[in-house]
Amino acid sequence: MSASLASLSLTGAFALALVLGLALRFWLASRQIRHVARHRDTVPAAFAQTITTQAHRKAADYTVTKARFGLLEMAFGAAVLLGWTLLGGLDWLNQALMQWIGGGMAQQLALLAGFVLIGSLLELPFSLYQTFVIEERFGFNKITPKLWFSDLVKSVVLGAAIGLPLAALILWLMGAAGSLWWLWAWGVWMGFNLLAQLIYPTFIAPLFNKFQPLEDDATRERVTSLMQRCGFKARGLFVMDGSRRSAHSNAYFTGFGASKRVVFYDTLLARLSPGEVDAVLAHELGHFRHNHIRKMLAGLFAMSLAGFALLGWLSTQSWFYTGLGVTPNLQDGAPNDALALLLFLLAVPVFTVFISPLFAQLSRKHEFEADAYAISQTSGADLSSALLKLYEDNASTLTPDPVFVKFYYSHPPASERLARMASGVPA
Template sequence: VQQLALLASFALIGGLLDLPFTLWQTFRLEERFGFNKLTWRLWLVDAAKGLLLGALIGLPILALILWLMGAAGSFWWLWAWGAWMGFNLLLMLVYPTFIAPLFNKFQPLDDPTVKARVTALMKRCGFAAKGLFVMDGSKRSAHANAYFTGFGASKRVVFYDTLLRQLNAGEVEAVLAHELGHFKHRHIVKRMVTLFALSLAGFALLGWVSDRSWFYTGLGVQPNMGAANDALVLLLFMLAVPVFGFFVTPLSARLSRQHEFEADAYAVAQTSGADLSAALLKLYNDNASTLTPDPVFVQFYYSHPPASERLARMAAA
């Protein structure tokens, strides 16, 4: 219980330290450019739900990992990785039907023109979904988006209501074709496999450093190597990992940008390049996204290519 309390306290303190920046971003920066639609009441309700959900989901998996560290022998990290992956797959399965509705309302898509076009597109692309839904994204933000979520029988396509207001039927179809491009190129599966591999390497590394005193002393902590340091090594590992993650960031961003180009090409082949270009320009404009980002920053942090590069490739297709 004490070890679990240590990790929970760390998460709570981290959340409190991030709070001023979160509030400034939402109620000052987003407000300044007309994107924020959150009221203080809704923000507090969301925060309370998020805290409760985080405790209900996070504490049991942490408790399980701590138990495995003490009871599963020298290969505890392999069992912990299996538990972590199973937990993530379960979350993906239940998120669309149980978690997302806690924060937003989802109504069936009722625009006959849009529905007919996207249904035909999905049939043409061989994509089956549980349904087409409109999410009340405008309750919190003016930003627009579309996505599909879940897997297997729980897959569903979701449009923000803001997207349907900003784009015409052809442009909505083109945006969805882009998302289906990720599906057809198996980008989601590839990302999951990458996540599985990286998390396995992470848990293996955690298992290796957990009984080495230099790991603790190097981070300014003097451990009692004869006692249980399970929560301590988890805490120190979580603090150290972002340093190494910095070097992985540009590789991950580059792969993501390549996936976006592939999804764009698929959308152009399935629908209209002109509609996709028009939709992207509207979305970049409505989201106040810069059209001339710093190229070094792009290489490190941009998960999507700059608009100029995407439009140039579509024009050349």
């Protein structure tokens, strides 16, 4: 196949995948909106004794509002993607920087930084509206404009301090490590991900939130006993000031190896009973018991290796650039490495959206397994009541569209989780 024909084929495939993916996501979101709105005024029978009609309506309204806003975000995102690719935005930015800076590492880093900066500015209005309008309207937003701006500045500085050196190293490998540069770059990327797991809990997360050791003696003793019973060791138990930014509740494990720690949102501890806290923690311990974290990392390793290998081949094909609206620098010796990275990151999600249900299904399976483990270690009644409180506190709808669930949900809906617990069906 000639380069021109390959270029046209890629353009057609990209445009078709973009249109079909957008249509599919619009159809799914529309189904979700209609289904949730249709059941807004009736609490499902299984929850009639525990969830009020008012809370059910709030969850429905919150879900519908976010879904409608998501339709606008999807349309805008597709337009921006077309602008970067087939309409020549990335090509224009690259050529402008070439004329200003010339070729070389500085121009490539400027291209990556410019792309991120422009993309972030385009997304900024949506982030502001989501936080200060939607979240505010439903009583979830607790962050002040000053704190929001402080978080933004910290994120930009941290992103530049970490991202630019990492990008420079990968770009250097692309130009200096020969035809197998992608293998070396993959090793660097995986090493970075593992290092991030180690340093995030103690150096990065505290830049944004305060983490205080769990001071309640009774809770600490119960949690410690539960972890010992489950064979889990953590470096510490911490309470995070999540209420500074949001009324949503959560608990999670973070870190890797010796840096593992358990983190509770202060909103979670204020809302759940001692037994319910134990049950939520046991659920998280179930993920470790079933090696879900290791399986996820192994999957990440495998997929990223395949991705880097594919990028290694595509970066040498002129039709890869021209088919996505960019004129490569193949004649004058200027590198195309940053262009290849950006085009790959832009194009891959367009094609992989169709296989996302597979990953969602696997995630839901893991959640069922973690639920079953939690029940084996604590009270099933406590886990059920804790989940109901969390669903209510986070305004999660109890009546999602079944097709939408299959495609998107990483966690099973409340009805399926509680029915599985009540029936005693193993995960």
